[in-house]
Amino acid sequence: MSVSLGIQASRRRPEPRAILTLIKPITWFPPVWAYLCGVVSSGVPVMSAPWLVLIGMVLAGPVVCGMSQAANDWCDRHVDAINEPHRPIPSGRIPGRWGLWIALVMSAAALALGATLGPWGFGATVFGVLAAWAYSAEPVRLKKSGWWGPGLVALCYEGLPWFTGAAVLSAGAPAWQIVVLALLYAVGAHGIMTLNDFKALEGDRQTGVNSLPVTLGPERAARVACWVMALPQVAVIALLTGWGQVYHAAAIAALLGVQVWAMRVLLSDPKGRAPWYNGTGVTLYVSGMMVAAFAVRTLV
Template identity: 75%
Template sequence: MSVSPSLPQSRLPQPRAMLELIKPVTWFPPMWAYLCGVVSAGVPLSGHYFVVALGVVLAGPIVCGMSQAANDWCDRHVDAINEPYRPIPSGRIPGRWGLYIALVMSALALLVGWQLGPWGFGATVIGVLAAWAYSAEPVRLKKSGWWGPGLVGLSYEGLPWFTGAAVLSAGAPRIEITMVAVLYALGAHGIMTLNDFKALEGDRQTGVRSLPVVLGPEVAAKLACIVMSLPQALVITLLVIWGKPIHAGIITVSLLAQFWAMSVLLTDPKGRAPWYNGTGVTLYVLGMMVAAHALRSLGTF
């Protein structure tokens, strides 16, 4: 028996599609960065378990999930070209439900961020504004291959790291913590450039000037490798200066392994970008935690 094509579509989003919209697979980087900030602060965790757990949930499922929903709503026309099976272009999240979900999660983020004190709330406000500035017109920094990945790198790596350290310290983090957090955030620009490879055709057709579109896949991949490598080299140098040669050595080994992965990536940048995200990027984020442990025992300048 065939199903009549005239049956009306559901006016409510499918629960599974709502989970898909906020992309749990993307939550790890900001959650990990927040934990790096917690570790780097050097404050005993006893008595702080609630704010640590709340911060992890805020950084990942709430703020990152909200940013994914906002991005998918603002990118629904691009996704109709690149990935028509996604929740919004496929109709599994109908009408304006994608926008409503993003707005409700923005409000939820601010409410939860308020529970983390002035530093946590201030960082949450910046994170929410950055998410909308990245995706929504008229700002839509995503259209720039320079500003877009830079904003995401700061939001996914630098801001959560800074926030985790600030919340645990109940004040501004030490200058060393801020320096390392910023360096890893800058390096994440390269990671986000590689992430843009998957939307190459849709970006080209809709006027999004990602670096793979503007420079071509080969040049963009080489630039991404340089951008990922230089901040790590600076972190290694700083750790040696600060008297942490063992931690610096571990990150050096990680960087050398990334060089091998980069050589593989450059043989086929567009085809190998997903593979690199599972290898080189993993080594990158492991180095972040090594650096956090080194910072944990450092004093102020």
């Protein structure tokens, strides 16, 4: 143990594998998926501008989302020392201020890449970069709020990429139906972010982060998360039915039905089952997003 600590203390440069861990590739899927939902919902053939699709996927996932993870880990290094001391920064595998420099360089790279997607893509990138820092960094640090913090992350993970994908492919503002669906799924994703906060419950308590699991307790927070995830999907089903997309609405209703079953399992042991639900219920949730994207593409 003492040898390991000595190596960490003397390290001057980060481990390459630690940098990859820092930007958390597993978190890239939601914004990439949401961007593709926007592309599909636009009704524009993907092969008409494949480079815009590819650049947008790289921007939404590895670059902007990866940057947000680096910024969050840097700003959360004291919390992670309690919750996850093995993380790259508290463990010393990324020493000194390297975590900050990585986040700043990736912020600049995000803006440069976003500029290649035209004014709508660049504007969305600026919003995403600012939101990432507002969530994690003092003095704003919206992460301290169990309502505003998860809400901002949900918007940037689901709503913003969806809007961006549709705007970039359409070369203009998306149809209002697309905007409404993107916002509804972003609202529902607030519940997903609340469940994600369960893993940091102890550290959040000690460092003054007022997540919903901290302020409401695990049981009540899980119930709130379930309602927040379910109600927007009910609204989506109603809208699609009203727009004549009955089969798509029925498919989302079926997916929601399975989610309700998974929610009942979650509520039997919220803290213990939260990771399981994130792999089960969330998959069903995002599947419904793509179904809705295919439904709306025939309306715009």
